[in-house]
Amino acid sequence: MARRIGLVLLALALVVAVQIAAKAALSAYIIRVIAVCTVNVMLAVALNLVNGTTGQFSIGHAGFMAVGAYASALTSHALDAKIHGVIAGSAGDAVTLIVALVAGVIAAGIAGVLVGVPSLRLRGDYLAIVTLGFGEIIRITIESSPSIGGSQGFPLGYASIPGYATLAWILGGAILAVALTWNLTYSTHGRALAAIREDEIAAEAVGVDTTRYKVLAFAVSAMITGFAGALYAHDATGGQHIDPGAFRLDRSIDMLVMIIFGGLGSITGAVIGGFFVGVLLELLKELPNLLGGTGSIAQALRENAGNLRLIVYAVALILFMLLRPQGILGTREFRLSSLFGRRKAKEAVGG
Amino acid sequence: MAERNALELQDVEMVFGGLRAVGGVTFSVPEGSIFGLIGPNGAGKTTVFNCVTGVYTPTSGTVKLFGERIDGFEPFRVAGLGIGRTFQNIRLFGALTVRENVLVAGHLRSKARLFDSFFRTKRGEQDERAQTERAEKLLDLFKLGHLKGERSSSLSYGDQRRLEIARALMLEPKVLLLDEPAAGMNSSEAQVLKDQIRRLRDEFALTVVLVEHNMQVVMNVCERIHVMDRGETIAHGTPDEVKNHPKVLEAYLGKGDTAPTTVDAVEGAMDAAYGDAPPLLKVEDLQVSYGGIKAVKGISLEVRKGELVALIGANGAGKTSTLKAIARVLPWKSGKISFDGRDISDVPAHQLVPMGMALSPEGRAIFPNLTVRENLDLGAYTVDDKVKIQQRLEQAVQLFPRLGERMAQLGGTLSGGEQQMLAIARALMSGPKLLMLDEPSLGIAPVLVDQIFEGIEKIRRDGTTILLVEQNTRRALGAAQRAYVLVTGEIVLEGSAKDLRDDERVKGAYLGEKVH
Numbered sequence: 001m002a003r004r005i006g007l008v009l010l011a012l013a014l015v016v017a018v019q020i021a022a023k024a025a026l027s028a029y030i031i032r033v034i035a036v037c038t039v040n041v042m043l044a045v046a047l048n049l050v051n052g053t054t055g056q057f058s059i060g061h062a063g064f065m066a067v068g069a070y071a072s073a074l075t076s077h078a079l080d081a082k083i084h085g086v087i088a089g090s091a092g093d094a095v096t097l098i099v100a101l102v103a104g105v106i107a108a109g110i111a112g113v114l115v116g117v118p119s120l121r122l123r124g125d126y127l128a129i130v131t132l133g134f135g136e137i138i139r140i141t142i143e144s145s146p147s148i149g150g151s152q153g154f155p156l157g158y159a160s161i162p163g164y165a166t167l168a169w170i171l172g173g174a175i176l177a178v179a180l181t182w183n184l185t186y187s188t189h190g191r192a193l194a195a196i197r198e199d200e201i202a203a204e205a206v207g208v209d210t211t212r213y214k215v216l217a218f219a220v221s222a223m224i225t226g227f228a229g230a231l232y233a234h235d236a237t238g239g240q241h242i243d244p245g246a247f248r249l250d251r252s253i254d255m256l257v258m259i260i261f262g263g264l265g266s267i268t269g270a271v272i273g274g275f276f277v278g279v280l281l282e283l284l285k286e287l288p289n290l291l292g293g294t295g296s297i298a299q300a301l302r303e304n305a306g307n308l309r310l311i312v313y314a315v316a317l318i319l320f321m322l323l324r325p326q327g328i329l330g331t332r333e334f335r336l337s338s339l340f341g342r343r344k345a346k347e348a349v350g351g
Numbered sequence: 352m353a354e355r356n357a358l359e360l361q362d363v364e365m366v367f368g369g370l371r372a373v374g375g376v377t378f379s380v381p382e383g384s385i386f387g388l389i390g391p392n393g394a395g396k397t398t399v400f401n402c403v404t405g406v407y408t409p410t411s412g413t414v415k416l417f418g419e420r421i422d423g424f425e426p427f428r429v430a431g432l433g434i435g436r437t438f439q440n441i442r443l444f445g446a447l448t449v450r451e452n453v454l455v456a457g458h459l460r461s462k463a464r465l466f467d468s469f470f471r472t473k474r475g476e477q478d479e480r481a482q483t484e485r486a487e488k489l490l491d492l493f494k495l496g497h498l499k500g501e502r503s504s505s506l507s508y509g510d511q512r513r514l515e516i517a518r519a520l521m522l523e524p525k526v527l528l529l530d531e532p533a534a535g536m537n538s539s540e541a542q543v544l545k546d547q548i549r550r551l552r553d554e555f556a557l558t559v560v561l562v563e564h565n566m567q568v569v570m571n572v573c574e575r576i577h578v579m580d581r582g583e584t585i586a587h588g589t590p591d592e593v594k595n596h597p598k599v600l601e602a603y604l605g606k607g608d609t610a611p612t613t614v615d616a617v618e619g620a621m622d623a624a625y626g627d628a629p630p631l632l633k634v635e636d637l638q639v640s641y642g643g644i645k646a647v648k649g650i651s652l653e654v655r656k657g658e659l660v661a662l663i664g665a666n667g668a669g670k671t672s673t674l675k676a677i678a679r680v681l682p683w684k685s686g687k688i689s690f691d692g693r694d695i696s697d698v699p700a701h702q703l704v705p706m707g708m709a710l711s712p713e714g715r716a717i718f719p720n721l722t723v724r725e726n727l728d729l730g731a732y733t734v735d736d737k738v739k740i741q742q743r744l745e746q747a748v749q750l751f752p753r754l755g756e757r758m759a760q761l762g763g764t765l766s767g768g769e770q771q772m773l774a775i776a777r778a779l780m781s782g783p784k785l786l787m788l789d790e791p792s793l794g795i796a797p798v799l800v801d802q803i804f805e806g807i808e809k810i811r812r813d814g815t816t817i818l819l820v821e822q823n824t825r826r827a828l829g830a831a832q833r834a835y836v837l838v839t840g841e842i843v844l845e846g847s848a849k850d851l852r853d854d855e856r857v858k859g860a861y862l863g864e865k866v867h
Contacts, residue, residue, distance in 0.1 A: 187463065187468035188479065189465060194447055205519075206459075207430040
């Protein structure tokens with residue numbers, strides 16, 4: 001118990017310290033990159049619960065992110081003024097944000113159950129196709145709904161989503177998401193999920209209700225993804241505007257790449273993968289500028305930065321698959337205790 | 352105390368598509384007994400297990416556990432009601448540790464709610480400790496305690512088998528179903544297993560149902576035995592009653608009444624002739640292992656040109672592994688195989704076909720979504736000569752006229768016997784010197800088996816050398832000139848088929864008596 005409180009205090013201290021340090025020392029750009037990476041971490045950890053731990057295959061998680069982002073943005077848009085009418089100042093900001101986040105989580109969770117119940121009878125490629133379809137349906141529905149901005153995005157006109165989610169909020173949210181996922185994964189319920197991944201028939205034979213657990217994994221994963229989407233929408237360092245273009249298939253693929261990089265089934269791997277992909281994409285965006293030069297090739301590179309990014313990304317992915325197909329960590333977790341592994345083991349024996 | 356029945360099956364029938372895998376099986380298992388369910392390959396034993404555990408819902412009939420109907424329940428519910436099981440091909444959670452494997456099965460008895468897991472509550476932690484303690488006790492009992500942190504996939508075969516039982520016991524079952532627990536064990540390990548099964552029954556107050564091919568184990572440990580063949584009950588009783596039941600002997604050894612008499616007549620002459628013929632296939636000291644289990648333990652055999660040699664033995668003896676190793680579709684551990692005078696240790700499987708080796712695999716493995724004609728054409732994949740292909744097609748139709756009638760039909764829609772004919776004909780399309788047939792009579796109606804064996808005889812007379820793997824001993828010995836008898840990966844008998852036909856020791860090899 002004491003250890004748990006200690007961990008929470010440590011996490012809070014870290015969040016505050018990063019926030020202060022970031023404000024003081026880092027450029028707005030770096031803070032922005034950290035925020036993006038932190039959202040990625042949540043996305044990766046959420047997808048890992050389905051694809052890594054439970055062994056199902058979703059490539060439609062951008063849909064859940066969109067649901068979370070839009071549900072929360074609509075909520076804060078509608079309630080911001082009202083809440084501030086009751087609670088003024090930054091407390092009002094916080095309450096608005098929390099209400100919006102909860103709305104995003106609930107909406108995404110409902111979407112997760114709705115998609116999960118009928119589609120989890122399917123396996124492998126079939127499940128992948130259904131989830132892919134789901135992601136696209138969400139995006140296209142948003143695009144063709146003018147009341148929420150359609151393809152122009154939300155909100156319309158000169159309005160913007162209130163950017164209440166500072167880096168501290170985002171970091172805190174990520175720590176919460178990772179901690180809850182960790183607890184779930186390494187519990188009796190998490191073992192049931194891993195058993196489904198390893199052998200569904202054997203899992204049933206030892207009493208695991210595989211359908212219920214697959215829906216559970218899908219719903220929890222969707223909720224965390226929706227949470228990440230909600231923070232993304234309210235990101236103080238971001239555009240404070242969301243549009244369906246941000247939730248294309250590419251986004252789902254990015255999430256997939258994160259967990260494959262990090263190692264399917266490893267939470268710490270997903271954390272590393274989330275940061276890794278965030279930084280990689282950012283570097284690739286900047287690559288032509290970093291290369292510099294004034295020649296016609298450099299010019300062409302700068303003009304086609306987007307495409308160049310895709311090529312380098314693909315090559316990196318192929319190299320990764322060739323050199324380290326199990327990802328950075330494989331299915332293992334990075335633990336501080338493994339650094340002091342010997343001593344801990346001895347203590348355990350002694351105690 | 353009045354004797355209760357732990358399990359009762361009443362007219363359980365299971366039909367897949369058109370195939371009746373289990374046809375009206377009825378038996379009761381008294382509480383606290385050790386009960387054996389036996390029968391040759393394809394008898395439907397595992398299907399019965401799957402009907403009991405909810406993997407399948409029986410097409411008709413009822414399954415009762417202590418008087419309550421459980422047929423149609425999902426497997427996890429059946430597990431929760433108290434039926435634990437192991438699997439024929441070991442199904443552990445490979446990437447999980449030994450301890451985690453057992454803990455998964457503790458899940459149903461866990462008091463931890465989802466909330467406890469998310470927030471690591473005191474109740475959750477306490478429950479986890481209690482479960483871990485229980486799991487470790489079980490592991491210690493099975494002498495797996497020192498391996499608790501290892502990945503279960505890294506365990507040796509025997510340890511994996513025991514872990515599977517430990518995992519099933521973590522459920523706190525009342526009935527334990529063991530699907531071929533002795534598979535892959537040598538006779539001394541099987542000996543130990545017998546005692547273990549009895550001890551488990553006593554210590555955990557279990558009712559044990561056993562599907563097993565090792566007759567030594569079954570006859571020794573089971574109190575009652577139910578014998579099935581091709582989905583039907585053929586006998587039921589105590590081990591002694593079952594052992595001498597004529598139908599049981601027939602099911603295991605096959606019917607011999609259609610053995611071609613021609614073989615007998617010319618046998619002496621042929622034996623002499625083949626004695627001089629150069630060996631087409633020579634296998635020396637072949638060993639094959641799957642993970643930790645040794646399937647083939649150093650066997651040597653040869654097949655001379657023009658011969659039909661049978662490799663016989665009970666299920667799990669290593670016959671198919673031997674064939675697969677020869678066809679290079681299974682890596683072998685040590686030994687030397689030469690074909691047509693050439694060492695084929697480094698020859699990949701697909702190059703063996705143009706060299707003149709063809710395999711008609713167990714279970715036929717025809718292409719179900721291609722027509723009969725397309726299946727045959729694929730068999731001739733390595734042949735460029737159109738005229739030859741046409742000739743062989745005609746030969747195939749001559750050999751098996753039924754195929755001629757069904758050229759445009761999809762392979763998957765043929766009956767089992769017709770599929771077997773197609774598999775043999777397909778193998779012949781490459782014009783092999785050596786044709787290897789794996790269980791051509793398996794799961795096929797007797798009428799069609801006759802036709803298939805007539806075809807095999809014709810193929811041999813036309814000059815193709817044949818290596819035949821068969822469980823149906825009488826059939827195989829009726830068709831072959833020479834035979835090898837395989838028991839748990841070792842050749843225990845070899846000689847002319849004629850001599851072996853009358854050899855009591857062959858029967859012993861099948862029914863679990865020691866071969867001297």
